[in-house]
Amino acid sequence: MTLETLLQPLIYGLQIGVTYILIALGLTLIFSIMNVLNLAHGEFYMLGAFSILYFAGIWHINYILALFISMVVVGLIGVFFERLFFRPARGQIVPTIIVAIGLMWILQTSAQIIFGRQPRGMAEVFHGIVTFFNVNISDSRIVAGLISIALVVGLYYVVYKTRLGRAMQAIAQDREAAALQGVDIDRVGALGFGIGCALAAAAGGIMAPIFFIEATMGIEVLTKSIAIIILGGVGSIPGAAIGGLILGIVESYGHTFLGYPATTFPFLIIILVLLFKRTGLMGRIA
Amino acid sequence: MRKLVILILTAAIIAVMLGGGWACAPKPAPPKTLDIGVASPLTGPKAFLGKQTCNAILMAIDDQNAKGGVTIAGQKYTLNPIQRDTKGDGAVGKSVAEELVFDKKVKVIAGPFMADAIAVQTVTEPNKVLAFFIQFLIPGMTGPDKPYSFAVSFPIPQMTYKCLHYIKNKYPQAKTVFSMEADVPDAPAFAGATQASCQLLGLDYLGFEKVPVETRDFMPIITRVLTHKPDVIDTGNCGGVLGPLATLMIKQMREAGYNGLIFIPAAPPEEVLQQTVPAQSLNKVVSHYINVDGPVVDPKYRDVMNRFRAKYNEEAVDIVPAYHNVMTALFQFLNTQNTMDSTAWMEGFAKYRWHGLMGFESSWIEQVGDGINRRVFQNNWVTEYKNGKPVTDYEAPIPWGLFVKE
Numbered sequence: 049m050t051l052e053t054l055l056q057p058l059i060y061g062l063q064i065g066v067t068y069i070l071i072a073l074g075l076t077l078i079f080s081i082m083n084v085l086n087l088a089h090g091e092f093y094m095l096g097a098f099s100i101l102y103f104a105g106i107w108h109i110n111y112i113l114a115l116f117i118s119m120v121v122v123g124l125i126g127v128f129f130e131r132l133f134f135r136p137a138r139g140q141i142v143p144t145i146i147v148a149i150g151l152m153w154i155l156q157t158s159a160q161i162i163f164g165r166q167p168r169g170m171a172e173v174f175h176g177i178v179t180f181f182n183v184n185i186s187d188s189r190i191v192a193g194l195i196s197i198a199l200v201v202g203l204y205y206v207v208y209k210t211r212l213g214r215a216m217q218a219i220a221q222d223r224e225a226a227a228l229q230g231v232d233i234d235r236v237g238a239l240g241f242g243i244g245c246a247l248a249a250a251a252g253g254i255m256a257p258i259f260f261i262e263a264t265m266g267i268e269v270l271t272k273s274i275a276i277i278i279l280g281g282v283g284s285i286p287g288a289a290i291g292g293l294i295l296g297i298v299e300s301y302g303h304t305f306l307g308y309p310a311t312t313f314p315f316l317i318i319i320l321v322l323l324f325k326r327t328g329l330m331g332r333i334a
Numbered sequence: 335m336r337k338l339v340i341l342i343l344t345a346a347i348i349a350v351m352l353g354g355g356w357a358c359a360p361k362p363a364p365p366k367t368l369d370i371g372v373a374s375p376l377t378g379p380k381a382f383l384g385k386q387t388c389n390a391i392l393m394a395i396d397d398q399n400a401k402g403g404v405t406i407a408g409q410k411y412t413l414n415p416i417q418r419d420t421k422g423d424g425a426v427g428k429s430v431a432e433e434l435v436f437d438k439k440v441k442v443i444a445g446p447f448m449a450d451a452i453a454v455q456t457v458t459e460p461n462k463v464l465a466f467f468i469q470f471l472i473p474g475m476t477g478p479d480k481p482y483s484f485a486v487s488f489p490i491p492q493m494t495y496k497c498l499h500y501i502k503n504k505y506p507q508a509k510t511v512f513s514m515e516a517d518v519p520d521a522p523a524f525a526g527a528t529q530a531s532c533q534l535l536g537l538d539y540l541g542f543e544k545v546p547v548e549t550r551d552f553m554p555i556i557t558r559v560l561t562h563k564p565d566v567i568d569t570g571n572c573g574g575v576l577g578p579l580a581t582l583m584i585k586q587m588r589e590a591g592y593n594g595l596i597f598i599p600a601a602p603p604e605e606v607l608q609q610t611v612p613a614q615s616l617n618k619v620v621s622h623y624i625n626v627d628g629p630v631v632d633p634k635y636r637d638v639m640n641r642f643r644a645k646y647n648e649e650a651v652d653i654v655p656a657y658h659n660v661m662t663a664l665f666q667f668l669n670t671q672n673t674m675d676s677t678a679w680m681e682g683f684a685k686y687r688w689h690g691l692m693g694f695e696s697s698w699i700e701q702v703g704d705g706i707n708r709r710v711f712q713n714n715w716v717t718e719y720k721n722g723k724p725v726t727d728y729e730a731p732i733p734w735g736l737f738v739k740e
Contacts, residue, residue: 053557056590168578169610175612179591186589260550300553304557304558307555308517310554311546
């Protein structure tokens with residue numbers, strides 16, 4: 049066992065974990081504001097990945113610009129679906145879940161028809177490898193981590209430092225009271241949903257040059273997102289951040305030293321948290 | 335005067351006899367049709383290879399018909415393909431085989447894959463129909479008890495041996511080999527083939543790591559593999575099983591800082607490899623993929639691959655020349671036959687030798703190191719990627735040490 053064998057999984061785990069945070073934050077944001085567990089969240093991640101494939105990979109738009117465009121496009125798609133599918137079912141748990149599942153299948157099947165079933169790769173955007181203490185990390189992964197951190201910081205600023213964010217927090221705390229205070233529930237809810245989907249799309253766009261893109265890639269991501277928000281505490285942004293890092297690192301070490309059984313870790317985490325601390329590490333922001 | 339009249343009459347009689355003789359001479363019989371069953375998965379998960387297989391067989395049939403078909407026992411036959419879709423499924427394959435054998439009365443079926451091949455064989459063997467199928471690593475599908483079955487696919491040990499032979503010659507400092515095998519039933523056989531090739535070539539085989547087929551991030555597995563510090567990483571069956579995802583494995587090996595040799599016995603799709611792996615990372619990668627413009631490639635092989643590309647607007651995988659090679663040989667063999675008896679065909683073709691596409695005399699190998707019998711050697715050419723470009727300029731010898739030839 050060498051130092052690099054011990055450090056390499058940590059580096060990869062941190063990078064992957066930061067990107068998991070993005071996806072989980074989007075999910076927890078939507079849940080906080082709208083009380084909707086968006087089971088189609090993974091499909092917006094998938095849409096983000098395919099968007100980057102086409103914008104940057106095929107049409108050769110600058111990667112950062114393409115990422116921004118992907119976030120806007122998928123965010124708007126999210127707003128559209130919120131208006132069309134989720135708003136009529138708002139406040140009703142079972143219909144909302146059924147709508148989310150239906151939307152998940154629609155998006156997945158449509159993607160398989162439009163983009164095909166075969167996994168697709170795109171050319172690397174950032175070339176090169178950085179080596180320190182015999183541990184290697186590609187420039188692509190470094191940039192992915194940096195963009196993820198920037199977006200997490202940006203979301204934190206929006207939620208805690210802007211009027212829109214205060215409105216979102218108000219709705220998350222007490223919907224009726226927020227409405228009485230003049231907060232436009234429909235508009236803020238739609239914006240929150242769109243931002244959540246945009247974050248998922250960003251995560252997909254960040255991962256696209258590193259991994260492969262396929263129409264069914266959303267399911268695995270959804271499972272991990274749910275595990276993260278349960279671990280961190282449903283509705284808690286700091287909790288989602290910590291949960292994402294923990295899952296990323298634990299998974300990375302698990303896959304390196306245990307192999308395939310590590311794929312059960314998200315499920316184990318859900319079970320352990322529900323057994324021992326149902327509110328998660330940081331609970332829900334009141 | 336009288337003598338003149340007799341002479342003229344005799345000449346006239348002879349002329350009439352000769353003319354009548356021509357009129358009565360038997361005309362050549364019109365060509366009959368010899369039906370060839372082409373049963374392959376045209377839909378479903380194996381459709382990509384199934385369609386290429388079908389098209390390769392159809393090309394061989396068209397080529398033979400362009401030469402006038404086959405002549406058996408003095409009778410000309412135009413080859414008539416009867417195509418059916420097995421969907422890669424056993425039940426459908428059996429149903430297709432039954433229709434071809436019992437309704438269409440074919441004596442040859444070509445094209446099925448793994449699950450459908452097993453099912454087709456249950457019909458062809460007892461009914462003495464020659465069957466040609468892709469068959470990598472299921473022992474018992476060929477052998478003395480399955481005489482009518484012929485496996486068209488590459489002997490796996492040949493694939494591994496030729497690449498390792500190249501590496502040993504071009505990179506003598508490379509001594510150790512470690513395999514990554516997709517976790518499917520044929521993984522130990524692939525690893526075993528690499529191990530046997532290493533033994534023959536005096537290389538150290540360090541072991542293999544299984545790669546779950548659901549893997550989407552290969553970094554953890556690569557990190558474990560690199561702890562063994564191999565000079566060569568063998569990607570085993572990953573190219574064939576994981577398909578495009580195997581290219582991600584290669585890319586991530588370089589990302590992980592591995593600068594050693596990578597060898598790909600089962601090549602992933604070339605266009606995906608070029609798209610996914612940066613050119614500067616596609617170096618010191620040795621593959622079984624063939625650049626048809628390489629100097630060692632047989633012109634007949636190049637011709638088939640180029641014609642396939644022009645006709646079907648897609649790159650042919652190695653199963654195309656494999657099938658074209660065997661089917662053309664079969665048709666050449668049938669031209670030597672004086673009987674329509676399929677058992678005589680089977681016994682004769684099993685011993686047949688021919689110069690096909692592969693640059694050497696081909697014949698059926700009755701015993702192969704991995705237990706799969708009645709195979710035919712494919713090409714011995716090896717490609718190395720240099721700055722992203724595949725260069726096919728090496729021909730390895732046939733690894734007789736891995737086979738027992740009848």
